[in-house]
Amino acid sequence: MAETNLKALGGLLARQGILVAFVVFMIAFALWNPRFIEIDNVFSVIRSSAILGVMALGVTFVVIGGNLDLSVGSLLSFSAIVVLDLHETPGFGPALAIPAMYAMTMGIGAVIGFLVGYLKLNSLIVTLGMLSAIHGLTLTWSGGQNMDIANQQETWFGIFGRGTALGIPIPVLMFGLLAAVLAIILAKTPFGRKVYAVGGNGTAATFSGIPRARVVFFTYIISSFCVATAGLIQASRTMGAQNTVGQGMELEVLAAVILGGASLLGGSGTVFKTVIGVLILGFIQNGLLLAGLEFYVQFVVTWIIIILAVWLDIATKRGKLWSPIA
Amino acid sequence: MTTDRKPALRLEGIVKTFPGVRALDGVSFEVYPGEVHALMGENGAGKSTLMKVLGGIYQPEEGRIFVDEQETVMTSPLQAKAKGVMFIHQELSLANELSVAENIYLGALPRKSFGRVDWKMLFDRTDAILDRLKVGFNARTLVGDLSIANQQMVEIARALTVNARAVIFDEPTASLTDAEKVVLFEVIESLQAEGVGIVYISHRMEEIFKMTDRISVLRDGSYRGTLTTAETNEDEVTNMMIGRSLDLSRNHAHAELGDVALQVEGLSCHALFQDVSFEVREGEVLGFYGLVGAGRTEIAETLFGLRTPSAGKIFLKGQEIRIHSPIQAIQNGISLVPESRKEQGLVLGMSCRDNITLPQVDDMTAGPFVSDGAEISIFDQYRDKLEIKTPSWRTAVGNLSGGNQQKIVIGKWLSMRPEVLIVDEPTRGIDVGSKAEIHNLLRDLAKQGYAVIVISSEMPEVLHVADRIVAMYHGKVIRTFTAEEVTEDSLIQAISGIEGGKAA
Known part of the structure; x- marks a missing residue:
């Protein structure tokens, strides 16, 4: 009897491992430091997760479509620097700077989408290269300088990062709204279905008359749209940005998406699960800070989380933690 | 022993x-x-x-x-x-x-x-x-x-x-x-x-x-x-x-033949196959038999727009058509049940329903959204028609047996109401019981007026299912046999290049 209970528990752990681990973690931290689950701490975690979350929404499409996007952190820096610089350019202002930034960021997304979708180049190589190329582009644009908005009182640019509506911070609202729209696109439209098909089995999708290249192309367009939105929130919140503001975020974004349960092989995952993944990552990082660990420790922890998530993912699929065959 | x-x-x-x-x-x-x-x-x-x-x-x-x-x-x-x-x-x-x-x-x-x-x-x-x-x-x-x-x-x-x-x-x-x-x-x-x-x-x-x-x-x-x-x-x-016995006799029961559905003239694709001509009528099952590498699959892939022919013409119901992509083939009413079910036919992680409706998901909509109702009704229709055994439409196709998986692929293309259904290796890796079911299904489809092309490496299969058999060797059509004249010996000789294939 005890053995069957243990087996049932093992099965639950294997299937819902990440959620179970999350709950255990939350309880342990709450017992240690009750401040962890106070309502204002919870809201602060959600608010600070918004930028990462918006980016993760787009990358979810790319990953379900069977590809990677390692350029999102670099692209975030680009979009923040560009929108700030254009904002300060005489004759532009927010009303022109924002659409121009979206156009340029999504233009880069289109280049990636073309290379990966139509030319069928390996997405890891393309986006890893792009990570570096976009960084160079950002530095060239900014001349190596950080960007600031000079007259912060005279612009409405700050509302995207600092404003609230109905008492909810605008970044959280944008994250929620975008998550809802993208969740519907992924789950309920023919395009969403095609993303799953192309990521699940690209050859079979082609044999079913699905324009694989176009579908992959649009996953990168969506990803770059999300990065542009995240860049807008970032630039607006601080009214200024460093060239390196998004550095390293590609891994955090990927960690959130995988934590949510999207398979790196493509074809599975949902927007809702990614939102859960983003929150898990946010709470873990927050918990570590409250526990008094140094900020930089979270880079190490994020890596450990990625490894654990990937391991649990494959262990779940083959039904045991280790196997002599892959 | x-x-x-x-x-x-x-x-x-x-x-x-x-x-x-x-x-x-x-x-x-x-x-x-x-x-x-x-x-x-x-x-x-x-x-x-x-x-x-x-x-x-x-x-x-x-x-x-x-x-x-x-x-x-x-x-x-x-x-x-x-x-x-x-x-x-x-x-x-x-x-x-x-x-x-x-x-x-x-x-x-x-x-x-x-x-x-x-x-x-x-x-x-x-x-x-x-x-x-x-x-x-x-x-x-x-x-x-x-x-x-x-x-x-x-x-x-x-x-x-x-x-x-x-x-x-x-x-x-x-x-x-x-x-x-x-x-x-x-x-x-x-x-x-x-x-x-x-x-x-x-x-x-x-x-x-x-x-x-x-x-x-x-x-x-x-x-x-x-x-x-x-x-x-x-x-x-x-x-x-x-738990029952099967009938695997030769096919002699002729369905009523209709008009020529698909006609191919002098079709070539570089070194893969040359000067291939044949026609298939509504209500007919045309078999393609030959060794692996004889060019049979490549012909199917060319008709389905996956390869570009280097010469030749394709007529659908008397009209010449050009096919450059699977999308065009599908629009013209040509469907392909591919050779490899798992690699080319199915998205294994997707549900049975979603696999069946995949080629027409753009039409399964109410407003901008996919309509569950429309999809489920298509699924129900073909589950009943093809007797697909699955616990539910939600079940991932990868969890079904080979025979039921193949029926999902066939259902996918039947739901597109094609003029011509090409089936490449219809029963590869499928057990005996399901094999007979698939064979009967292909015969039934012909009776209902579909033009069916069956490509197979198994002689009993082509003999059982096809009304006429095209024998191929090294990218060339050696001979087309009718069900009455074909014998196992003449077929083997034709596909081995031993002789030009004389009537038995």
């Missing part, structure tokens, strides 16, 4: 359960030295699970395994090999960039001092084994340069390096040509002569009756009995496997 000897391999009362399924329910089975023992059963009967238990990939809840009457616990394929139990899998596990010798001795390369590989000994030993197998390649050949059949020989050679007590062949002829099969059978006979016990898993009755001494049958995870091959017949075995 000689029962005075000890079995080389014996399984006793093996039980293996998965959540909700008793995959193996007390299976017992033994093979004697020098015996070829067939293991048969429909897909899902438990053969693969049993093999995985034997290879140490699954641990059984109950039951015991004996090698030479020594009780053994199998913990991994490596350990099974050390105990003398070898597997020759349908899917090969070789390193393409290494030589034959390195593949055979992988993990056990002969060494000289300082851990250096003793290449001379490696190649000499390997060549000695290859001589025994009478193969046309040597120890230094790169595995990647070999045909599938020869790669299989490498796997077999590997089995010969250890003191194998039992060798398990899992669908060994699935991708072999007839000539290659003959070589394989000779090798099995020589293993037999050396006193190795052979377990032979196959769906192909012909081979089973030719090669084996005894036949054990599994059904729904339980052991149904063992027959002596010489004292039984196909009907009895089939009955045991599926």
Whole structure:
């Protein structure tokens, strides 16, 4: 009897491992430091997760479509620097700077989408290269300088990062709204279905008359749209940005998406699960800070989380933690 | 069978359960030295699970395994090999960039001092084994340069390096040509002569009756009995496997033929096939028969827009059409059930319903959104029509049996209401019971007025299903036979390039 209970528990752990681990973690931290689950701490975690979350929404499409996007952190820096610089350019202002930034960021997304979708180049190589190329582009644009908005009182640019509506911070609202729209696109439209098909089995999708290249192309367009939105929130919140503001975020974004349960092989995952993944990552990082660990420790922890998530993912699929065959 | 000897391999009362399924329910089975023992059963009967238990990939809840009457616990394929139990899998596990010798001795390369590989000994030993197998390649050949059949020989050679007590062949002829099969059978006979016990898993009755001494049958995870091959017949075995008998006679019942649906004139695609002409009428099943590599699949892929022809014309209902992509082919009413179900036909992780509606998902909408109702009604319609057995439309296709998977692919294309349905290898890897169902289905479709093209490597299949048979050899149409005039001999001669194919 005890053995069957243990087996049932093992099965639950294997299937819902990440959620179970999350709950255990939350309880342990709450017992240690009750401040962890106070309502204002919870809201602060959600608010600070918004930028990462918006980016993760787009990358979810790319990953379900069977590809990677390692350029999102670099692209975030680009979009923040560009929108700030254009904002300060005489004759532009927010009303022109924002659409121009979206156009340029999504233009880069289109280049990636073309290379990966139509030319069928390996997405890891393309986006890893792009990570570096976009960084160079950002530095060239900014001349190596950080960007600031000079007259912060005279612009409405700050509302995207600092404003609230109905008492909810605008970044959280944008994250929620975008998550809802993208969740519907992924789950309920023919395009969403095609993303799953192309990521699940690209050859079979082609044999079913699905324009694989176009579908992959649009996953990168969506990803770059999300990065542009995240860049807008970032630039607006601080009214200024460093060239390196998004550095390293590609891994955090990927960690959130995988934590949510999207398979790196493509074809599975949902927007809702990614939102859960983003929150898990946010709470873990927050918990570590409250526990008094140094900020930089979270880079190490994020890596450990990625490894654990990937391991649990494959262990779940083959039904045991280790196997002599892959 | 000689029962005075000890079995080389014996399984006793093996039980293996998965959540909700008793995959193996007390299976017992033994093979004697020098015996070829067939293991048969429909897909899902438990053969693969049993093999995985034997290879140490699954641990059984109950039951015991004996090698030479020594009780053994199998913990991994490596350990099974050390105990003398070898597997020759349908899917090969070789390193393409290494030589034959390195593949055979992988993990056990002969060494000289300082851990250096003793290449001379490696190649000499390997060549000695290859001589025994009478193969046309040597120890230094790169595995990647070999045909599938020869790669299989490498796997077999590997089995010969250890003191194998039992060798398990899992669908060994699935991708072999007839000539290659003959070589394989000779090798099995020589293993037999050396006193190795052979377990032979196959769906192909012909081979089973030719090669084996005894036949054990599994059904729904339980052991149904063992027959002596010489004292039984196909009907009895089939009955045991599926609980009923099947009719696999030649096709002579002609459906009413309608207009020409598809006409192809002088179609060529570079070196793949040349000057191919044929027509198929509504209500007709046109068979394409030939060896692997004769250009049959490539013709299908060209008609479906996956390849661009270098010459020739395609007419659909008298109108010339040009096809540059699968999308155009589908719009023109040409559908292809591809050769490889898992790689080309299905998205295995997707639900049954979503796979069926995939090519027309753009039309399954209410406003901008996919309509559940429209999709489910399509799914229900084809589940009933094709008798697809699945717990629910939500079930991932990967969880269905091969036969039901194939029906999903066929349903997918029928729901597009095509003018021409091309089916490439309709029953590859499908068990006997589902095979007959698929054959009847194809005949029924023709009766309903579809023009059906069936490509197959199995002669009984084309003879059973097709009204006319196009025989191909090396990219050329050798001859088109009608069902009345075709004989097995004339067909074999035509596809082997022996003669221009005279009427029988």
